[in-house]
């Protein structure tokens with residue numbers, strides 16, 4: 456914690472000094488595991504991708520967006536189910552991951568929503584998905600496309 | 611002295627009222643409350659709707675009487691909850707094996723505008739073969755949802771399309787059409803499969 460405050464102060468000083476600040480918690484510390492998605496029927500329906508994003512560094516990282524040639528509008532979404540059992544979905548906003556922590560994108564919770572597909576998602580293929588982090592860092596993963604009825608990365 | 615006695619009675623009175631209020635709360639809203647009957651589906655025998663299954667057959671609540679039924683709502687443009695529920699159900703059916711053969715499994719769309727009979731046929735084809743897809747005119751879908759005490763709502767998305775918020779629970783009915791229980795979204799398989807067995811067992815009791 457103390458170290459975090461110190462580095463933040465340092466960053467603030469460097470910024471004030473007009474120097475460009477490298478992403479302190481660089482995406483080289485971000486580990487993406489168990490990425491998977493389901494095949495689509497055609498291109499009219501939105502797709503969804505899932506994965507675990509782990510912050511292996513010692514600074515917090517903030518996921519601010521997604522980018523992929525597969526979809527014009529990729530966005531982190533969150534599905535919520537209320538006390539009456541009604542499910543709804545909405546943009547999740549920015550997601551900050553503390554050092555040593557993971558965020559799971561999994562069915563029924565957070566997901567990478569792939570809106571306006573540019574091509575069908577075909578079982579057996581993969582597509583590149585880039586995670587955009589605060590500070591300009593990027594991490595690109597190859598996401599395997601599994602069957603429509605897949606339940607997890609192992610299916 | 612007198613005044614103190616009055617105070618005493620007053621305190622006892624307040625205590626009695628508080629107890630009554632507590633008992634009332636316990637029975638109405640508290641742990642002693644009965645299940646919220648108004649929020650549970652009515653029996654299939656009390657429902658009235660006309661839909662079409664993914665093979666073009668006319669279907670209604672009577673189609674489901676005589677066999678236990680597992681039913682749920684969704685739509686084929688749903689990227690997350692619906693394929694997950696459909697694959698969960700496919701997994702439960704695999705676990706049940708032969709037991710599941712004598713069961714109705716119905717996926718009812720809440721998005722009839724996009725989910726035509728042909729669309730439903732293509733979609734359900736990717737999941738367990740026991741799953742039937744039902745669609746129909748919007749006002750008939752509304753009647754089904756009403757009988758199930760389910761809700762759905764069309765919501766525009768930033769991409770210019772729309773999505774549907776909807777009840778994601780899986781409903782279980784006995785062969786008689788009586789509502790048995792529901793499986794909430796996110797419920798673990800070790801709870802789901804015994805619940806389905808319970809609905810199947812009710813059929814056995816009715817048969818013998």
Ligand SMILES: [Cu+2]
Nearest residue numbers: 532544568689
């Ligand atoms: Cu979504």
